[in-house]
Amino acid sequence: MSRTKPHEIVERALELSTADGCVVIADEESSANLRWAGNALTTNGVTRGRTLTVIATVDGKEGTASGVVSRSAVTAADLEPLVRAAEEAARAGASAEDAQPLVTGVPASTDFTEGPAETSSAVFERFAPALGEAFARARAGGRELYGFANHELVSTYIGTSAGLRLRHDQPNGTLELNAKSPDRLRSAWAGRSTRDFTDVDPTVLDAELAVRLGWAERKIELPAGRYETLLPPTAVADLMIYQMWSASARDAVEGRTVFSKPGGGTRLGEKLSELPLTLRSDPNAPGLESAPFVIAHSSGDDASVFDNGLAVPATEWISGGELARLTTTRHSAELTGQPVSPGFGNLILDGGGDRSLEEMVAATERGLLLTCLWYIREVDPATLLLTGLTRDGVYLVENGQVVGEVNNFRFNESPVDLLSRASEAGRTEQTLPREWSDWFTRAAMPALRIPDFNMSSVSKGV
Amino acid sequence: MIGATGPDPGRNSVPHSIDAAFTALPLRALADAALARARALGSDHADFRLERVRSASWRLRDAKPSGGSDSTDLGYAVRVVHGGSWGFASGVDLTMDGAAKVASQAVAMAKLSARVIKAAGSDERVELADEPVHADKTWISAYDVNPFEVPDAEKSALLADWSARLLAADGVAHVDASLLAVHENKFYADTAGTVTTQQRVRIHPQLTAVAVDAATGGFDSMRTIAPPAGRGWEYLTGTGWDWNAELEGIPDLLAEKMRAPSVRAGRYDLVVDPSNLWLTIHESIGHATELDRALGYEAAYAGTSFATFDQLGTLTYGSSIMNVTGDRTAEHGLATIGYDDEGVEAQSWDLVKDGTLAGYQLDRRIAKLTGLGRSNGCAYADSPGHVPVQRMANVSLRPDPGGLSTEDLIGGVERGIYVVGDRSWSIDMQRHNFQFTGQRFFRIENGRLAGQLRDVAYQATTTDFWGSMEKVGGPQTYVLGGAFNCGKAQPGQVAAVSHGCPSALFRDVNILNTTQEAGR
Numbered sequence: 002m003s004r005t006k007p008h009e010i011v012e013r014a015l016e017l018s019t020a021d022g023c024v025v026i027a028d029e030e031s032s033a034n035l036r037w038a039g040n041a042l043t044t045n046g047v048t049r050g051r052t053l054t055v056i057a058t059v060d061g062k063e064g065t066a067s068g069v070v071s072r073s074a075v076t077a078a079d080l081e082p083l084v085r086a087a088e089e090a091a092r093a094g095a096s097a098e099d100a101q102p103l104v105t106g107v108p109a110s111t112d113f114t115e116g117p118a119e120t121s122s123a124v125f126e127r128f129a130p131a132l133g134e135a136f137a138r139a140r141a142g143g144r145e146l147y148g149f150a151n152h153e154l155v156s157t158y159i160g161t162s163a164g165l166r167l168r169h170d171q172p173n174g175t176l177e178l179n180a181k182s183p184d185r186l187r188s189a190w191a192g193r194s195t196r197d198f199t200d201v202d203p204t205v206l207d208a209e210l211a212v213r214l215g216w217a218e219r220k221i222e223l224p225a226g227r228y229e230t231l232l233p234p235t236a237v238a239d240l241m242i243y244q245m246w247s248a249s250a251r252d253a254v255e256g257r258t259v260f261s262k263p264g265g266g267t268r269l270g271e272k273l274s275e276l277p278l279t280l281r282s283d284p285n286a287p288g289l290e291s292a293p294f295v296i297a298h299s300s301g302d303d304a305s306v307f308d309n310g311l312a313v314p315a316t317e318w319i320s321g322g323e324l325a326r327l328t329t330t331r332h333s334a335e336l337t338g339q340p341v342s343p344g345f346g347n348l349i350l351d352g353g354g355d356r357s358l359e360e361m362v363a364a365t366e367r368g369l370l371l372t373c374l375w376y377i378r379e380v381d382p383a384t385l386l387l388t389g390l391t392r393d394g395v396y397l398v399e400n401g402q403v404v405g406e407v408n409n410f411r412f413n414e415s416p417v418d419l420l421s422r423a424s425e426a427g428r429t430e431q432t433l434p435r436e437w438s439d440w441f442t443r444a445a446m447p448a449l450r451i452p453d454f455n456m457s458s459v460s461k462g463v
Numbered sequence: 464m465i466g467a468t469g470p471d472p473g474r475n476s477v478p479h480s481i482d483a484a485f486t487a488l489p490l491r492a493l494a495d496a497a498l499a500r501a502r503a504l505g506s507d508h509a510d511f512r513l514e515r516v517r518s519a520s521w522r523l524r525d526a527k528p529s530g531g532s533d534s535t536d537l538g539y540a541v542r543v544v545h546g547g548s549w550g551f552a553s554g555v556d557l558t559m560d561g562a563a564k565v566a567s568q569a570v571a572m573a574k575l576s577a578r579v580i581k582a583a584g585s586d587e588r589v590e591l592a593d594e595p596v597h598a599d600k601t602w603i604s605a606y607d608v609n610p611f612e613v614p615d616a617e618k619s620a621l622l623a624d625w626s627a628r629l630l631a632a633d634g635v636a637h638v639d640a641s642l643l644a645v646h647e648n649k650f651y652a653d654t655a656g657t658v659t660t661q662q663r664v665r666i667h668p669q670l671t672a673v674a675v676d677a678a679t680g681g682f683d684s685m686r687t688i689a690p691p692a693g694r695g696w697e698y699l700t701g702t703g704w705d706w707n708a709e710l711e712g713i714p715d716l717l718a719e720k721m722r723a724p725s726v727r728a729g730r731y732d733l734v735v736d737p738s739n740l741w742l743t744i745h746e747s748i749g750h751a752t753e754l755d756r757a758l759g760y761e762a763a764y765a766g767t768s769f770a771t772f773d774q775l776g777t778l779t780y781g782s783s784i785m786n787v788t789g790d791r792t793a794e795h796g797l798a799t800i801g802y803d804d805e806g807v808e809a810q811s812w813d814l815v816k817d818g819t820l821a822g823y824q825l826d827r828r829i830a831k832l833t834g835l836g837r838s839n840g841c842a843y844a845d846s847p848g849h850v851p852v853q854r855m856a857n858v859s860l861r862p863d864p865g866g867l868s869t870e871d872l873i874g875g876v877e878r879g880i881y882v883v884g885d886r887s888w889s890i891d892m893q894r895h896n897f898q899f900t901g902q903r904f905f906r907i908e909n910g911r912l913a914g915q916l917r918d919v920a921y922q923a924t925t926t927d928f929w930g931s932m933e934k935v936g937g938p939q940t941y942v943l944g945g946a947f948n949c950g951k952a953q954p955g956q957v958a959a960v961s962h963g964c965p966s967a968l969f970r971d972v973n974i975l976n977t978t979q980e981a982g983r
Contacts, residue, residue, distance in 0.1 A: 038762060041587045043760055047572060048552070050554075052534075074556075095623075129575060129578065133580075137583050137584055178763075256636070257682045263678070263680025376890060378887045378888060381981065383680075390892070461891075
């Protein structure tokens, strides 16, 4: 069965279905990874797997119920029991609140019957020797390298009893490199997202980090307080991702998010920033391509299994600084009177600026330059107050120059407030969100200048 | 130094058998094929792990089903030490040829590692601490009713009933309910001859009531504080937690919270309830005493630790009444096992003794590397597709055998705050600086509770906080808390872990007002 083509499994599962409706999702997954610490590889791995998800829908007097069952390593003997289990779950359950007619009218993917795309350790054929060279250079330069390189490919096949036959291949690669001094009192980090590892060179990143470790040779202690701060694109990405998690239209209408309006309704149309910020998602964004249709393995606040196959359009969440759109499923769109806006597969923030981060540093009289944020958690959903820490390098900028490394800080800030206070947005560039990179990698962000970023306390962590 | 004591791997509250559908899989044959191939290719060590992990969720929004899933992850992994390097591969093809092929891939990955290590000019070699051979062992966790044998309709009906009870109360605008359940089977075999077969069940019900003040735009929530548990369906029907009592109290607590005054920032004495303290223990002690972190193996991701190896036996972690154990044997613990994912028998040992760092959590490689002798059994992989890494045991603060009740601890505070339930948590990458919030904060005035406070967060440095612990509550205050979702490693893995603790009194802790922190 494992050698059977995914589309054949999808077709067979649909044939076995006796429910009123059926959605079958076959995910063919492969991955390869390398991990290292102290200039030496520590673990590595290659994986190959298949997960089959069957969503059965059963119509009843009070509505339509759904049953969702997933299995990995499905064999021929497992297929019928899997379909029956989904049907049984649907028949045993109450009607699904998000029930909608299954999506129709989407043209079939031309490659639906092709075999899945795969990755393997071969993706590192050129990268692995370069990594070894980076280790050797780091050792010679008095640096220790830590990090992780991961490449995965997921080919998703969706078939439905309403006639959809869709397929999407999603490559996903990340490189994270952390350099430390041997006494571990200086630390620097860089990360990249990549689709195929042909465009990332660990020796180049190591050279960048060597410069940063050099900046850190002068230590400057600063107390907690509000500082002019340059947030690099990776930090902005982590904050915007969290903001999008809180962008459910239904929750906002119900009065329980930062985007709820006192007195009822939402803050849609409200000016969030004086800068001409546009926050958008686009499945066809070059280098950040994501699924052009909904792939939902289960229903939740921002996803509905009934929406599988629904087109994901390019969407502007913030336009010209105004809140323009909140996320909806077809069901929550009906409830809230908002347009259908499925969740995001990539995020792009554009502020109209064209200065690089280096140029923004050069234009700074006195401020902090951060490397990245870490351990970001929500403190108060009403303001979307988040806490977290700076990590792997906070640098003091004076008169346009980095003059030394500052201690780390804990921050307490709301990304929504930060957008309102940002005084400059730099040039948008592709970046790897560090905090959330284990699941979200497709982002392009500018650096932001915040005049008064709240560093709540000092962290001794390095 | 590592005071290991052996468990009774066979104990159960109710006798169960390993699921017959799991044992019917060709476990031995696949293991033999993989290990034989690894041996033939010259591996110094090889282990084979076949897992079936079934995870399901049921979610309700305002008492109506809003989504659910039922996923089973089945597959196997081969890990080798070959030429002094690790190699790992996993697969799903349940044939002898497939298992042998995966073993070959693992050896190929070890060779790739060796090339990179050689290019870097390193002479590092992987070696494993010795472990007695455990041949043909089985172990099953303590539970009564497998939640997957309870009809889904019964689960949804109970959650709907609980939700409806909350929704019926004045001031409750919305209720979110969820139930997570996991049934985990593992088969392990290695080239030394250890063969183990295990079965674990865990469950986590949770309900959150939301109040909304439409006029002001204000809202807040109150969540149940019942912890996840290594128990079965019986946990929802009266064993281990009084759900009726907890649900009955929530609407009034939420209403009071909506009316509560905002805290004045400053320094306060804190009585911290186990429902909150477990998470502080997890972040500031559990992760800090993982020796792989302290040595730098998580440096690029989860971070390192201030509790470095050179300070073992000398670091003052907290006050002299602080005693913390690592324990993989606690009944109903989420990290409780019979044997870990390297075939090491479960143990219990000291991490902090009388306030001093006394031990670490180990796997076989780290134990050998540091000369600590035997591993204490902390290797775990969350799926057949992931390599075992050093993961947290149940890390628990011991109660004072003659200690006070929570009420008596509160009675000893003139001006302070009683903290109940966890909410947000964050700590730096060396485990110094942390900030936590909670579900409920009660003002303490002259030894008595004087109503709730809002907008409270406590922020401290780990050793200062534990150094300020003046009293540890008695066994009557002890609760086994925990979480399903502890994250670590790259590729990312999640592990379930429990933390037992009593109530405890901390003096002079920094309290923030979160509204002021937001600049309002």
